Amino acid sequence: MSAVVRGVIGVALIIAGAVTGSPFLVSAGASLTLSAATELIVGTGPKQDRQVSSANLQLGEQPRMAVFGDVVVGGSLLDGFNYGGEFGTDWEVLPIAIADHRCEALVGFYLGDVYVPFAGNGPVAGYNGQLVVRWYDGSANAAADPTLVAHGSWSAADRLAGVAYVVVAYKADDPEAEHPVWPGGRPSFQWRVKGKRCYDPRLDDTVAGGAGPQRWANPATWTWTDNLAVCRYNWVRGIFARDQVDRPEQLLVGRGLNPAEAPPERVAAPANLCDELVALKLGGSERRYRVAAAIASDEAAVDVELKFAAACGGIITQPEGSVEIEPGQARAVVAEITDDDILVGKKVTFSLYRSESDEEWCNTVVGTYVEPAQQWKKHAAPVRRVHADILEDGRPRERKLALDYVTSGTQAQRCAEIARRLGRLTATGGFSLGPRFCELEEGDWIAYTSARRTRGQRLIFRIEAYQGDASWQTAFTLRQVAPEVYAWNPGDEGTDGAVVVQQAAPDDAYLDTFASRASSQGNAAEINDLRQRVHALEEQQP
16 A cells, blocks of 8 residues: 555545544554655665564555464454444454464453453453453354444444454543553553464374374364474465365465475475473473464565574475475585595686675674563574684674564574584585486485595585586585584573673684685785784693
């Protein structure tokens, strides 16, 4: 909706509110008019972050929305009206859409900065009978809300089937009230929900390796989960109006892929990895990779995939033509490569170091995630860095990591540490191999040993991309990895607000590499500077 149109509608709402005596219409009209005027004066600016905007009440026409895991959303305003009292303005009623599918439960809500657990439909305790909340989970057979029918312009047929929504009604304070319920004026709300019930192929005994009664074609068998791999699979298959998965034209959110395009048997391995328990520093454990996401229908698929990948320290791969997310994990090397295997006459690229402008080369990672203890706002995880790396690089090389689908500080730290450790492995390359290696694909790990290029060291690489030709010769693009990148123990965990510094003394191999780099790459001044730094590090060794 353009700023001009919003301005016209806003003025109309103000006039209608003044005529009918509805303060809600006046307020809504003023809000639309002000936002339109601001946009016309200063412009729209960059598009607001989806996870941030979804936590606030949305006005006007909005894209379809799906929510996965345990999330807080503002919802989308469907209507607003007043009723009751001498002038018909005592109560204000707001029906608010939460998601365009069935949800598991309303857990609670924020009334301003105060969190209120949801105890059931009806008056909310502690508000003097002036607050009523009713929750509708999006069931296809739900009845219409009685307040909307009795006092609004809704009919009994307006059931919002397949839409999870809340109806909140609050009564204005008596002007003479000694202890008003709403001393700050009109209340604001945010809603904490356990989102979509999902199909888990691991619980479907018609899928290879599965065991259980779940079926994609029978949504009644689905259950709630925040397993990242399972939630992503349901987004890939699609969210359909009233769960009509057999009708492609009812697709609302997601890619809408069929089982051939998104094979269900590929879910088990990443889903099991996501469910692995990780020990915590203060005791207990948590599952390795969970997700909490609000995904709109107007988001580009690649952006959503990248957010899923970031939330699990993973990568996007294309096995056998499909698109998958591989969560962060160490893998076995599947091929040993030497210079004798590289095809002669084909292009070969190789570098032990990344360019100065490459953000993949980093020594400091600052991850941001959604922190429930901060009213589900964006929050910085402990900074991950190693002082010796900063000395080696000559300056801090910071990388910012947005973890929009993460609500666990420790999960955010694990993802940030994966990014930091990968940032220290700077070798990249590309070469072509013959038919013997034609089955290698994206995500596979290979080892490469070369007297010329790796100085005789056995380096491990991940295949980032590949391209084959009619003669079964394949060109591969590589980046360095190592199993240690994905190692984690409770001692690696930092406290909130801290800078996690790992200041281990450098070993001989580190110093030898450092000195070799100094003697082979820099000019005279740089070599002298690097040698002095190496000497200083040597003195730190016991």
